[in-house]
Amino acid sequence: MTQVLKINPTLVENGKMINLITRDVSEFEDAIYNITNILRDLSNAVAACCVLYSEIGGITAVTGPIGSGKSLVLKVLTKEYKNVEGDLEVVGSISYVSQEPWLFPSTIKQNILFGSSYDENRYLEVLQVCALLEELRLLTDGDSSIVIDGGANLSKGQKARINLARAVYKERDIYLLDDCLASLDTIVADFVFEQCIKRFLKDKIVILATSSIKYVNRSDNVITLKNGTVQSKKVHSKAPRNAETKNGLTTIRTSRIQDTLRKEFDQHQDLYASSSYMYACCEKAYLLLIGADQIILLIFAIILFLALDDKMTAGKVGLVLSQIFSLTGAQLVFYCMMTRLENQMITVERVLEYTKQKQENKDGLVIEHWPKECEIRFKDVYLSYKSDQDHVLKHLNFSIKNKEKVAIVGSTGSGKTSLISTLIRLYDFEGNIFIDNVDIKTLPMDFLRSKISVIPQEPTIFSGTLRENIDPKGQHSDDDIWKAISTVNLSLFQNLDERIDMNLSICEKQLICVCRALIQRNKIVIFDECNASVDSDTEALIQKVISENFAECTVIAIMHKLRYILDFDLVLVVDKGVIIESGDPSSLLKKKNGMLSNLFKRQ
Structure with a gap:
């Protein structure tokens, strides 16, 4: 049984559409031959094409020189980019590993589970095949260690393997691995390739973007991207560009946890909204208290005036009443300003916390023309x-x-x-x-x-x-x-x-x-x-x-x-x-x- 990943390449020649679709290995080889000949003939061709065929259990390596579009092909398969021309069909669910490791501030375990339910046996096996099990045991808090500042407390190789473990832990049909072995030393990379990619994912479709000739040679199928096969400049010019969070967004979407993260965001938003609503309610309640206080003073003044009717003139009564209104108004402004000041000073307190952090000692002696020998x-x-x-x-x-x-x-x-x-x-x-x-x-x-x-x-x-x-x-x-x-x-x-x-x-x-x-x-x-x-x-x-x-x-x-x-x-x-x-x-x-x-x- 096979599953087919197809990008129907559309070549334009004098306004005519030429579509090529592959469904088996022989057609795949013929399609590559035909497309190469067509592109060679079309000296002014501005189209790019790619045909992917992979058997279940096979590894397809996507390779090519700098800027040839290896990462872009994988993102096209995740439907992050709209293909420039032609049709895209992906049969099966996808798990994606970004080229630059993306970790979020939480425990290592939560970075790997990423919204999936915890299966202890699968989790431990994933740690083992990603060469993480022994290293996590060396950490004081193990997999409960907190990832700080995108992984500043981890080596790039460790971040890359956690990134891989997150994708592999999820049960999917297709695994897209964007140069995930590049940051690993030779021994660890070989171990991960053999134990994780070849053995653990043996019943899955794996597409590995890599520049390593060694792993290209050990793959079942090889797609080489280069000028004449994929024109990366044209694809780059038409694809939408977002900022550095793109890798995280792709991981989130292929992991299918948008709803989970949306609910988590809603919880934070609800917490903020509830505190803001509470502040507004307290402010209104305070205004009611001030109003009640004003009414009590007025009642007290009126009773006093009635008791001293013979000694109070109209001018004195008016003066007292106007002062009561002025006093309550001033009191209202004073307490509102103090409340807002107290609330806003929390921001200042947070900023001041940074000033208490240990600063780098920048004192020292500047030496002219140093260093000379650089020993x-x-x-x-x-x-x-x-x-x-x-x-x-x-x-x-x-x-x-x-x-x-x-x-x-x-x-x-x-x-x-x-x-x-x-x-x-x-x-x-x-x-x-x-x-x-x-x-x-x-x-x-x-x-x-x-x-x-x-x-x-x-x-x-x-x-x-x-x-x-x-x-x-x-x-x-x-x-x-x-x-x-x-x-x-x-x-x-x-x-x-x-x-x-x-x-x-x-x-x-x-x-x-x-x-x-x-x-x-x-x-x-x-x-x-x-x-x-x-x-x-x-x-x-x-x-x-x-x-x-x-x-x-x-x-x-x-x-x-x-x-x-x-x-x-x-x-x-x-x-x-x-x-x-x-x-x-x-x-x-x-x-x-x-x-x-x-x-x-x-x-």
């Missing part, structure tokens, strides 16, 4: 995110020479990104870190960070123009910016004042971050897994930039993909916050049971 030395460095938690980095002692290219390797959650965070003082740490024999704790925070360029694992793009993204402070000329753009072959843009499309591919966002680092011309450059989610061509380009454009810099690169590991001078292998191997890559690869050797063999 880095870690001495007995320990790091713990909270004082009552175990150290995530332990007893780090190593040195990096000037202009040395250093690769930091290790499994997911081993402490690689934490190590980098100490270098730019994102967290307080024990021990000392020296750059050119200067303890970085003695330097002003802003000064230190301005001397180090960081290309983060999650590329940061600002809402604005290309110029504002590459040169936020406006310190560089147009020629410098265009030179950086040319270096990374980012031909997508024609104008520096062109506004950035927030739905660029991960590769395109990453290249913009590389451009940002290029024009800064800092002598210390950090690449934090920037090659994890990119295709092989972009990975090769980034490696070329490191070798040529950052040749005079000290470079530290966190790596999962080890294809270019021999291009580095020094490799540090990290496991559970400790450096377990260090040395030149050639020597480490010769160790039969070495961790780097094992990781390299699994690539």
Whole structure:
């Protein structure tokens, strides 16, 4: 039995419609051949087409170069975008994994269940096949740990696996996985691919968007997107664009919990409305009390006037009555103003709470023309995110020479990104870190960070123009910016004042971050897994930039993909916050049971 996913490609030639529909493997192969020939003949064709066929239990890999539309194809299948031309039919229910992990502020368990009923056996099996079971046991609160600020307290690999576990936990017919293995180290990625994608989902349709040749070769079907097959620029230009929450919306819709979230929103809205209504009722009740108070005073004054009838003149009576009205009016205004002031001061109190938070110490000595040699030395460095938690980095002692290219390797959650965070003082740490024999704790925070360029694992793009993204402070000329753009072959843009499309591919966002680092011309450059989610061509380009454009810099690169590991001078292998191997890559690869050797063999 088979299920068919069809996008009926519509090609326009002299106003005539040509429709191709596939229902089995042979027709699928014929359709690909025919479409390729038609597109080759139509030199002015502006249509894009894609034919998907998958057997139950089969894995279909969707691959292609940067910006080819891999993620877009999956979102089209979820009906997030209206297909530009032709018809779309999806037979079966869908579960979707976004390329950028989307987590919400709640427990890890609630992020995985996401509105589904709790089935203990399935839940534990999902944790196991997503390589989360053991890691969650190491956390103080286990799967009850709270996800903070979109997952700031988790590694990207952990966020990616929680994101995957959420989709896999749901019982669906079709699973759309958008490059979900890119953030994982080789051993974990292989485990998840074999145990989760191939075994646990063996009776399901799986469509995996990936740039990894290894997983493409291990898939049952392969769809390659490229110019002539899918013209991504045309699709991009016609598809609707929303902001960064798009991944979350797609996950919500494919999980079919819109009603649940709508009810939760209504509950919050009802709570707000009830408090507002209570405030309004109290205000009206207070007005009634003031009115009653005024009536009591008037009655008392009238009785007093009657008792003193011979001694009270009309003028005195009028004066007393007018003062009573003025007094109650002033009293009404006073109490209303005090009530509103008290209510609004709560907002001020909340803001003041932020001022009581521990501030970064930005004091220190600014050193001119620093750093010169860019030699880095870690001495007995320990790091713990909270004082009552175990150290995530332990007893780090190593040195990096000037202009040395250093690769930091290790499994997911081993402490690689934490190590980098100490270098730019994102967290307080024990021990000392020296750059050119200067303890970085003695330097002003802003000064230190301005001397180090960081290309983060999650590329940061600002809402604005290309110029504002590459040169936020406006310190560089147009020629410098265009030179950086040319270096990374980012031909997508024609104008520096062109506004950035927030739905660029991960590769395109990453290249913009590389451009940002290029024009800064800092002598210390950090690449934090920037090659994890990119295709092989972009990975090769980034490696070329490191070798040529950052040749005079000290470079530290966190790596999962080890294809270019021999291009580095020094490799540090990290496991559970400790450096377990260090040395030149050639020597480490010769160790039969070495961790780097094992990781390299699994690539």
